[in-house]
Amino acid sequence: MIGLRDLLKPHRILLILLFLAFVVWCALSLRWDWLPQYAPLALEGLWRTIWLLVVTTILGFLLAIPLGLAQAVGPWYLSTPARVFCTVIRGTPLLLQIWLLYYGLGSLFPQFPAIRQSELWPYLRQAWPYAVLALTLSYAGYEGEVMRGAFSGVGKGQLEAAKAYGMRPFAVFRRIWLPQAIRNVLPTLGGETILQLKATPLVATITVIDIYAVSSRVRADTLIVYEPLLLLALVYLVIAGIIAFIFRRIEKQVPSAIQRR
């Protein structure tokens, strides 16, 4: 982290002044009169973006644990499907996955009366369940691969010690293996979560109104192009900053000296 003192170097002061000048210029000479009208919609979109991000990273990570474990130590009939899943997810564009789920699965479902009449139908006919599913699977695919390495990276001797002291296999996993694997991936996880944030605008293509979709709506309605996009960039930047901050806080609380001697 850069301390306050470091900020007071000449070249940094110059950069800060330039940036402030840019902000002032943006505020004064660009058009912001559309803002009040669209603010409620923008807040709704922002909320949807954050909600999508949080739900899909949590669900995706929960899915990544078994995916990583299966690849690290599972028998072939578990590790092979897990590996295939991760490869397919990581090897195809997320946009394609979203469309395949929404237009594929989404148009398949209504053909089954059982599904149409089920209590899930009111949800399944909306777009957001497919967005959640696609983003969750995507995060799981990437993190599954990361968790594979994290699980393999935990010293075998430590697991053996736990076993030697009579710990049951599940206790070994819960008390020793998983906590260490998660600590191993924490630095990666922050970056991956920011990538996930930047993947969320793709759901706008299947009619989910996230913050990006709102900016498109403003552009379409008012023909104002740059202002909404600039604001949008700022919003993503701030969210990314918050994510980075949260992960740095978590990392700090975790003993830094995990590395083996």
Added chain:
Amino acid sequence: MDSFSGGDLASASSGRDEEAVRIEDLHKSFGELEVLKGVNLTARKGDVVAIIGGSGSGKSTMLRCINFLETPTSGRIYVGGEHIAMREDGTPANRRQLERIRTRLGMVFQSFNLWTHRTLLENVIEVPVHVLKQSRAEAIEKAQSLLKRVGLGDKADVYPAYLSGGQQQRAAIARALAVDPDVMLFDEPTSALDPELVGEVLTVIRDLAAEGRTMLLVTHEMKFAREVADHVVYLYQGRIEEQGAPDQVFDAPKSERLQQFLMSIN
């Protein structure tokens, strides 16, 4: 039978003839390679048994078969007189029984194997609290006195990575003591240490021997084995080649191979 009885040990005293560990006709193969070719050994309560031998002689494998970290190919293992149930293929037949017996065997590893995401104190209380279900407060109190005992009283809240190998191994011994084990298994406890750190670990083990702990000790430290052991076992290519009291084994070895082995390391 290759086993020895407690009666002929110089250090044997009353109340010590109860059997702690018995190994009968233990065989272990890794694929084609037969590492143990029928080992018999009995340790009675209070015995300190040193197991010596060249690399690849099977001494670590033998020790690891006692708590089934390696599954024997055939043979029988008894701990405190209780036979560890085993299937035809050597895998444990009764997980619960094995887990219960494992909590009575305090194992110390060559590479310490402390849990790196936990402080020393957390390492020491882990098994008492989460396996033996003792009360946390009690376990902490005991762990603190154990850490003090191995000279790490001021390091309770430190993570293992910040410690020297000797300190880590002493902490690992405290962790083993925390379960109040019936038998302690030492698997080359000083082999991974820098020479100047060996002494501090041996001092701790020596104290444990002196207080009458039952120990099986795989070691390369011949001087130390001679000093603390009641009984020395020399393994050669998966068999017990010679065994006896330390004086006898080290000063008047009968087996030619043992003679050569002792020559080679001196």
